Amino acid sequence: MSAHAFVDESARNRQFLLCVTLVEPAHLRPTRRALTELLLRGARELHFKKEKEPRRRQLIDQMAKMSVSVRMYTGSCSPKTEEAVRQQCLRQMAEDLLAVGAHRLVLDTRNERDAHDHRTLWQTLGSRPSKTELTYEHLDSTLEPILWISDAVAWCFGAGGGWAQRVAGLIDAHIKL
Template sequence: MPVHGFIDESVRDDHYLICVTVVEPAKLVPTRKELQHLLLPGERELHFRKEKPPRRRQLADRMKAMPVCARLYSATCTRKTEESARQACLFSAVTDLLGLRAHRLVLDTRDDRNAHDKQTLRRALGNRPSATEMTYEHLDSTAEPLLWLSDAIAWCHGAGGEWRRRIAPLVTTIIRP
C-alpha cells in the first residue's frame, strides 16, 4: 500500500535528526482532524519547543495513540556541517520512502534553504523521477498538521529520557546514514 511521508527536523548539540512520519492514505484525514482538535484557542500549529512540559506530556500521550509510524534519521554535525548532515539524512529517508512506495512527501519549509532539499530530492529520485510516482513539496507547518507529528517526535527523541520513552511506540526505525 502506498504511503505519505511528512518530514521535520530537530538539532540537539552535535546531532541532526530528521523525523519522517509515515501515514497510510486512509488515515490522513482522521489523523489531521485529531491533531487539529489538540490546538488551544488561538493556536495555528503545535510546535513542541514552544510548549510547556505538562502540555508536551499531554500531546505526546495523545499522539502516540495515532495510526502512524515514524522513521528517524540521525547524523552527527557541527554548526558548519548541519546542512550536509541534513542532506545525508534526507537522501537516506527518500531512498527508504521509495522502498515503501511513498506517493507524497511533505517537508516543513525552510524558505531559502529549500533549494538544498530540492537538489537532494532530485539526486535521490534519479534521472526519471516520474517513474517513482513520488511527489514532494515544502509547506509551512501551519498548512499541514501532519508535520506537527514529525516535529513532536523529533523533539521528544532528541530530548531523550522521559520524552524519548513517551514517543517510543511510534518509532519503528532509527537510521544513521
C-alpha cells in the same frame, strides 16, 4: 505501502535528527482532524518547543494513539556540517520511501534553504521520474498538521531521557548515518 510522508528536523547536542511520519491515505483526514482538535484557542499550529511540559506529555500521549508510523534518521554534526548531514539523511530517507512505495513527501519549509532539499531530491529522484510516483513539496507547518507529529517526536527524541522513552513506541525505525 501507499503512504504519505511528513518531515521535520531538529539539531541537538551535535546530532541532526530528521523525523518522518508515515500515514496511509485512509488515515490522513482523521489524523489531521485529531491534531487540529489539540490546538489551543487562537493557535495555528502545535510547535513542541513552545509547549509547557504537562501539555507536551498530553500531546505525545494523544499522538501515540494515532494511526501513524515514524522513522528517525540521525547523524553527527557540528553547526558547520548540519546542512550536509541533513542532505545525507534526506537522501537516505528518499531512497527508503521509494523502497516502500510512498507517494507524497511533505517537508516543513525552511524558506530559502529549501533549495538544498530540492537539489538533493532531484539528484535522488530525478534519474527515475517515470518509474516513481513520489512527489514532494515544502509547506509551512501551519498548513499541514501532520508535520506537528514529526516536530514533536524529533523534539522528544533529541531531548533524551524520559522524553525519548515517551516516544519510543512511535518510532518504528532509527537509521543512523
